[in-house]
Amino acid sequence: MSAAADDAESFMALTEKISRERGFGTASYKDGCLRRRIAVRMRANRVDDYTAYSHLLDNDPLEFDRLLDALTINVTKLFRNNEVWDAVAASVLPELWAGESIRIQNWVAGCASGEEAYTLAALWHRHVTTHPASGAPDRVRITASDIDSRSLIAAAEGAFGPETLTETPDSIRGRYFAPVDTDGRAHAAPELREMIRFERRDLLSELPPAGALHLITCRNVIIYFDRPSQEALMKRFHHALAVGGFLVLGKVETLLGPSRLLFDVVDQRNRIFRRA
Numbered sequence: 477m478s479a480a481a482d483d484a485e486s487f488m489a490l491t492e493k494i495s496r497e498r499g500f501g502t503a504s505y506k507d508g509c510l511r512r513r514i515a516v517r518m519r520a521n522r523v524d525d526y527t528a529y530s531h532l533l534d535n536d537p538l539e540f541d542r543l544l545d546a547l548t549i550n551v552t553k554l555f556r557n558n559e560v561w562d563a564v565a566a567s568v569l570p571e572l573w574a575g576e577s578i579r580i581q582n583w584v585a586g587c588a589s590g591e592e593a594y595t596l597a598a599l600w601h602r603h604v605t606t607h608p609a610s611g612a613p614d615r616v617r618i619t620a621s622d623i624d625s626r627s628l629i630a631a632a633e634g635a636f637g638p639e640t641l642t643e644t645p646d647s648i649r650g651r652y653f654a655p656v657d658t659d660g661r662a663h664a665a666p667e668l669r670e671m672i673r674f675e676r677r678d679l680l681s682e683l684p685p686a687g688a689l690h691l692i693t694c695r696n697v698i699i700y701f702d703r704p705s706q707e708a709l710m711k712r713f714h715h716a717l718a719v720g721g722f723l724v725l726g727k728v729e730t731l732l733g734p735s736r737l738l739f740d741v742v743d744q745r746n747r748i749f750r751r752a
C-alpha cells in the first residue's frame with residue numbers, strides 16, 4: 477500500500493474511532509480542519525502517525541478529552557463582533573418583543589462556554605426592562621446548547637475573565653457583569669441566568685420541534701462542517717423556526733446553495749435572515 481493510501485486509511489480509522497467512542501460525528505466535519513486539529517495533539521505527544529496516536533488514545537482517556545477539546549474549538553467572547561449584536565438589538569429584538577407570542581423562544585446553537593448566550597440575555601433584559609408594556613423578562617426563554625459537556629459546565633457557572641469582557645459595552649458590563657471576584661472574574665447577574673437553560677445537544681442530529689423558535693443564533697460553528705452538512709443544517713434551522721423567525725449567522729458564515737431561498741435577507745453585512 478502507498479504511504480498516501482495508508483495515511484488516508486489510518487486517518488479514517490482514527491476519525492471513526494472518535495465518532496464511535498465519543499459521539500462526536502467527525503464525518504460531517506471538513507477533513508482539513510480535523511487533520512490540523514489532530515496534528516496539534518499528535519505533536520504535543522510526539523507521535524507522528526495516526527495509528528500510533530489511536531493506540532495512545534486507548535490507553536490515555538485524558539488525552540482523548542484533550543483531543544475533543546482541540547476538535548471542538550471553543551474560542552468565544554462576550555459581545556464578540558459587537559456590530560452584529562448592535563444589529564440584533566436594533567432590528568430583531570424590538571420586532572419579536574412587539575409580536576404576539578406568549579413566549580419568545582431563542583436558541584444559541586454552539587454556545588461553547590456560554591458567552592454568546594449571556595450576551596443575548598443581557599440585550600434581551602435591557603430591551604424588556606425599557607419596554608415593560610409588552611411583558612416581563614420571563615416571556616423570553618433562551619436555550620443554549622453545545623456538543624462539548626465541559627464547555628457547558630463553564631457556561632453554567634457564568635463567570636468571565638477580563639479577556640472575555642473586552643468587547644462588552646461599559647453600560648452592560650456595569651449592569652450585568654459585576655461584581656468581580658478576587659480572581660478578577662465577573663459574574664453574570666442572576667436575572668440573566670434565569671433566562672438561559674444550557675443543554676448538551678449535537679446540532680447535526682438533534683433539533684427542536686418544527687416551528688418552535690423565534691430566534692436562532694449560530695456563529696463560528698458551521699464553518700467547521702463540510703458543505704452538505706452545512707446545507708442540511710440550514711434546512712433544519714428553517715424547519716425549527718416559526719414563520720418570520722430570525723436566523724443570525726454573524727460575520728463568518730452565510731447561507732449556502734438552495735437554503736438561500738428559504739430565508740429573506742434582513743441584514744447582509746451581519747448575516748441576519750428571516751424565515752420566509
Ligand SMILES: C[S@@+](CC[C@H](N)C(=O)[O-])C[C@H]1O[C@@H](n2cnc3c(N)ncnc32)[C@H](O)[C@@H]1O
Binds near residue numbers: 586627680
Ligand atoms: C468557536 S465556538 C463558537 C462559540 C460562539 N458561538 C461564538 O461565536 O463565540 C464553536 C462551538 O461549536 C461547538 N460545536 C461543534 N460541533 C458541534 C455540534 N455538532 N453540535 C453542537 N455544538 C458543536 C463546539 O463545541 C464549540 O463550542
